[in-house]
Amino acid sequence: xxxxxxxxxxxxxxxxxxxxxxxxxxxxxxxxxxxxxxxxxxxxxxxxxxxxxxxxxxxxxxxxxxxxxxxxxxxxxxxxxxxxxxxxxxxxxxxxxxxxxxxxxxxxxxxxxxxxxxxxxxxxxxxxxxxxxxxxxxxxxxxxxxxxxxxxxxxxxxxxxxxxxxxxxxxxxxxxxxxxxxxxxxxxxxxxxxxxxxxxxxxxxxxxxxxxxxxxxx
Amino acid sequence: xxxxxxxxxxxxxxxxxxxxxxxxxxxxxxxxxxxxxxxxxxxxxxxxxxxxxxxxxxxxxxxxxxxxxxxxxxxxxxxxxxxxxxxxxxxxxxxxxxxxxxxxxxxxxxxxxxxxxxxxxxxxxxxxxxxxxxxxxxxxxxxxxxxxxxxxxxxxxxxxxxxxxxxxxxxxxxxxxxxxxxxxxxxxxxxxxxxxxxxxxxxxxxxxxxxxxxxxxx
DNA sequence: GCCATTTTTTAGACTTGTCTAAAATTATTT
DNA sequence: AAATAATTTTAGACAAGTCTAAAAAATGGC
Ligand SMILES: [Mn+2]
Ligand SMILES: [Mn+2]
Ligand SMILES: [Mn+2]
Ligand SMILES: [Mn+2]
Numbered sequence: 150x151x152x153x154x155x156x157x158x159x160x161x162x163x164x165x166x167x168x169x170x171x172x173x174x175x176x177x178x179x180x181x182x183x184x185x186x187x188x189x190x191x192x193x194x195x196x197x198x199x200x201x202x203x204x205x206x207x208x209x210x211x212x213x214x215x216x217x218x219x220x221x222x223x224x225x226x227x228x229x230x231x232x233x234x235x236x237x238x239x240x241x242x243x244x245x246x247x248x249x250x251x252x253x254x255x256x257x258x259x260x261x262x263x264x265x266x267x268x269x270x271x272x273x274x275x276x277x278x279x280x281x282x283x284x285x286x287x288x289x290x291x292x293x294x295x296x297x298x299x300x301x302x303x304x305x306x307x308x309x310x311x312x313x314x315x316x317x318x319x320x321x322x323x324x325x326x327x328x329x330x331x332x333x334x335x336x337x338x339x340x341x342x343x344x345x346x347x348x349x350x351x352x353x354x355x356x357x358x359x360x361x362x363x364x365x366x367x
Numbered sequence: 368x369x370x371x372x373x374x375x376x377x378x379x380x381x382x383x384x385x386x387x388x389x390x391x392x393x394x395x396x397x398x399x400x401x402x403x404x405x406x407x408x409x410x411x412x413x414x415x416x417x418x419x420x421x422x423x424x425x426x427x428x429x430x431x432x433x434x435x436x437x438x439x440x441x442x443x444x445x446x447x448x449x450x451x452x453x454x455x456x457x458x459x460x461x462x463x464x465x466x467x468x469x470x471x472x473x474x475x476x477x478x479x480x481x482x483x484x485x486x487x488x489x490x491x492x493x494x495x496x497x498x499x500x501x502x503x504x505x506x507x508x509x510x511x512x513x514x515x516x517x518x519x520x521x522x523x524x525x526x527x528x529x530x531x532x533x534x535x536x537x538x539x540x541x542x543x544x545x546x547x548x549x550x551x552x553x554x555x556x557x558x559x560x561x562x563x564x565x566x567x568x569x570x571x572x573x574x575x576x577x578x579x580x581x582x583x584x585x
Numbered sequence: 586g587c588c589a590t591t592t593t594t595t596a597g598a599c600t601t602g603t604c605t606a607a608a609a610t611t612a613t614t615t
Numbered sequence: 616a617a618a619t620a621a622t623t624t625t626a627g628a629c630a631a632g633t634c635t636a637a638a639a640a641a642t643g644g645c
Contacts, residue, residue: 154602175623188603190624195601207610207623238481248475257466263456372632393593406633408594413631425593425640 151201153254156223158182158192159201162212163220171209178210221285227253228274228281229264235275236268242275242327243317276317277308277327277363293366295331296341296359303332304364311361320362323352331364369419371472374441376400376410377419377430381438384429392427439503445471446492446499447482453493454486460493460545461535494535495526495545495581511584513549514559514577521550522582529579538580541570549582 151159161181166173175193179186197204201216212220230252234240240248262283265271272288273279279288290307298304306329309316320326324347334351335344341356369377379399384391393411397404415422419434430438448470452458458466480501483489490506491497497506508525516522524547527534538544542565552569553562559574 152601176621184602185604186623187605187625191602234478238478238485240477240481244477248473248478251473251475252470255466255469257469259458259462260452260456260466263458267456370631394591402632403634404593405595405635409632 150256151199151219154192155196155199155201156219156254158189158196159212159216159220160223160227162202162210163217163224166211171203171205171211173211174209218285221281221287223253225281225283225285226255226261228278229261229268229271231274231276232268232271232280233264236271241317241321242312243314243321245275246312246314273308273327275327276312277306292363294360295333295343295354295362295364296356298333298364298366300333300336302366303330304366305330306362307365308363309361310363316361319358324348324350325362330367368474369417369437372410373414373417373419374437374472376407376414377434377438378441378445380420380428380430381435381442390427390429396428436503439499439505441471443499443501443503444473444479446496447479447486447489449492449494450486450489450498451482454489459535459539460530461532461539463493464530464532491526491545493545494530495524510581512578513551513561513572513580513582514574516551516582516584518551518554520584521548522584523548524580525583526581527579528581534579537576542566542568543580548585 158178161178162173165177165181175186175189178189178193182189193202193204193210196202196216197210200213201219202210202212204210227249230249231242231245234245234248235242271280279290281287292308293304294310295304295306306325306327308327309320325331329347332346333343334346337343341359343354343356343359345352345354376396379396380391383395383399393404393407396407396411400407411420411422411428414420414434415428418431419437420428420430422428445467448467449460449463452463452466453460489498497508499505510526511522512528513522513524524543524545526545527538543549547565550564551561552564555561559577561572561574561577563570563572
């Protein structure tokens, strides 16, 4: 059974390696994990030993099927716990990450199955990210950014790209939550800033903000 | 902030040291923690360094006020999580301990406060043990064993002394749960075994069993 | 009060996960 | 195609938590 540290590394490699095999490099993992490259190398050797990753010296690393299964199971737990915190314990979406980061490592199959039942089989976490199923399958949704929406079109918030605390707080402050209806009124050609209509009030946002919000066209 | 290992030691010392100060000896801790005495000595030195215990070489150990606060907070978390698992996630009382043993170490004040609210401020866990309040105060209940009840008297199950898995399963099998009504019909003088009436059916139990069940006289 | 037994501590070793500094390898310039 | 720069790995160290084996202290019997 993988240790907490191993699980965190697997998750980091999973998130970094959306492309193909042998694509994730040591420095990228070190940056994501807030450790040094030398620590990453040590861990990669251990994970390779356990056949959770394919690792070739100097070439990069990727998850094996077993590693992928393990990683997506941790992500499943992380997102189910985030959902629990928001749905049942009055957490807001910018408060859940650190706690879920701990809860995802609790070892109990029954616990996570029953949590899933208790939450009525949610498909997405509070940030709009899909919750992998028991087999590790993740629902692939083609994500559109708010920045890609043309003036006059109405859409609703389907998630965020970067769920950094201060970004989520910005959204809260401006009454944008998961599912909130957004209409693009004007797209300024000069800086690509947008004027939106949200709940009968208008809001101007920068290109950077619009590039961090996923939407679904109504 | 104490590590997971430190928290487990503090809890063990707390449970062993119901008497007075300097009463808990190294071997007792080692036995409870399933470690060797030498490991305990090492840890006691570290905990003493952090002023969580008073420790005198060869004399024994006890918790400081700060240590007591920390320990009872972990026990509070343990018992709240056990309650959650039984109340909300369909765990039975013999399945909760190992999971709560992990969950008790999650660091988040908001989490435990909200869990308390969500469960509607429970006072006892699924085994009948009192849940310490935020300040660490534990409701002291004078515990009576079923073995102390005289024939003809009616009482209800208020908890168990040893919540070992196979003991709890024995109780489940015989339809004894927290709150179950129990009437003592006969107390056999020879071996102190009891004949009970539970839900209109009779059950004979040994002295050992009766010594593990706490009851409240109706 | 002394000897034997038990309890407790020390000494030294090991694993996991981390670090710094130096060496090796790969990538990029010119 | 070298030389330089960047990335990655190795070497050696450290803290936490554990162990075994040996030494030290306390306890109990007589
Ligand atoms: Mn984590
Ligand atoms: Mn999330
Ligand atoms: Mn524990
Ligand atoms: Mn309990």
